[in-house]
Amino acid sequence: MTWEEAARKFKSHESSMHGLSPLTGPRLSPAPPNSRSNYTHDPHEMDLDASPTQHTHTRQPSFSDARIRTPLPTGPRPEKPTNIPPLPGYDSFRADLQGSADRILASASRSRYAHVSVLLIRWQDDEDLGARNAVQDLAKVLGDDYNYTVQTKLIPTSLDESKSHWMWLSRVASDFIADQDQRDILKIFYYSGYSYLDGDRDTVFASSKHADPASAIRWSSIQQYFENARADALLIMDCAYYPSYKTVRRQGMLELIAASAGEDHVELLGRSSFTRALTDLLRTRAVQQFKEPFSAAELHSKVLSLYPCIIREQHPENEVMARFPTPLCIQLSGVKTLPSILLAPLRHGEAPRSPQSGPHLISLTFRLAEDTFNVDSWAEWLRSMPEGILEAKVEGPYRNMFQ
Structure with missing residues (x-):
């Protein structure tokens, strides 16, 4: 059978299938010798894709589409490799x-520090018995209830002619900072005594209001040890503190809590009322198992709220309080995102919680x-x-x- 005979035989059937044969697909015929010049378009003989401008009707897909248009692979894409070796040298x-x-x-208390060192300083010739007892109570709470390493040192009354009280305290503070000066260590420095503002606008420590000026200690030069330390530092001053604009913290956190912001607080509060209030707050919080630890900022706010009650107890004859001193809180940080220093009991030897419970x-x-x-x-x-x-x-x- 020739191609022309086959075309005449199946012409009617191909018209119903729009020019397709279910077995053979689109008709194929040999091109005549002069096909390029004798070519004429016959919609029943060809099934070509038409552009949208040429045809507006919808064409049914032909069996040849699967052969002409090959779909892209539909399998899952390869994942990123998970076994990437770590960078060498960073073990x-x-x-x-x-x-x-x-x-x-x-x-369990989620302390930010592996170890806390505390240095308590007072004058050897301080004859106030209440002040001595207040320092001892604070040392007991920090040592027994919080498991901090606590040491108490007395500023000597008399020194050799070649030494001074400033030199003594400078050496003690320097050794205190140098011992385990690292980021997961907290240093707490406490001072109990008298203070005043000298002619250079610096805070000066003295044993009493009538102490020899030669025995006074300028605090700004001592504070530089804590400003330059790597460890976080908390300064607690049971005295009037006069802030300085020169204070700078290079790294970590430096916080200060003082009994008053420059004014004379002893007249209204009494000696060591600040230390006793702070000690009672720390003792109470340490035994509360379901209470979060104190931050230095929260501790300051609690002491501030207690001042009116302390003054009423000291001066019950005053029905109206015209004024009362306020405790001072200062935060200095080399990184502004660091939170306030956290005072939490250290639980040495405590078994870690099982991670399977989460x-x-x-x-x-x-x-x-x-x-x-x-x-x-x-x-x-x-x-x-x-x-x-x-x-x-x-x-x-x-x-x-x-x-």
Whole structure:
């Protein structure tokens, strides 16, 4: 059978199928010798895609579409490789950061510090018995209830001619800061005594109002040790404190709580009322198991709220209080996002909580701008983890393989 005979035989059937054969597909015929010049369009002989401007009717898909238009693969796309080797040379970074996270989460009180050192300073010739007892009570609470390392030193009354009270306190403060000066350590410095403002607008410590000016200690030069320390520092002053605009903190947090902001508070409050109020607050909070630890800022606000009650007890004859002193709180930080210093009991030897008790897992991945990793900065961030986290796993850093 020739092509012409086949075309005549199946012409009627092809018209119903719009020029298609269910078995053979579109008709194929050999081109005549002069096909380019004798070509004429026959819609029953060809099934060509028409542009929208040429045809407006909808064409049924032909069996040849599967052969002409091959679809793209529809399988799942390959995932990013998960076994990316970490950057070489950063094993110590990962280990130190993991150790910081484990230590923070091991304590039920979630203290930000692995160790807290306390230095209590008062004058040897201070004859006020109430002041001595107040310092002893504060040392007992911080040592027994909070498990802090506490030492009390007395500023000597007499020194050799080659030494001065400023030199003595400068050496004591320097040694106190130098011992374990690191970011997960908290240093607490406490002073009980008399203070005044000298001609250079600096706070000066003295044993009494009538003490020899030669024995006075200019505090600004001593405070520089705490300003330059790596460890967080909390200064507690049971005296009037006169702030200085020169105070600068390079790193970490430096906070100060003083009995009053420059005015004479002893006349209305009495000697060491500030220390006794602070000690009672710390003792009460330490035994409250379901209460969050004190921040230095909250401790200051609590002492402030107690001042009116203390004055009423000291002066019941005054029905109306015309004035009363206010405790001072100062925060200085090299990083503005650091929170206030946290005063929480240290539970040494406490068994860590089981991580299996938490049913939820959250994974966070960070893409860093450069290959510099500061353990202190990351540990500082971990110390501010929200409550409810039972375990933290540190992985990486990894090389960025997907640009």
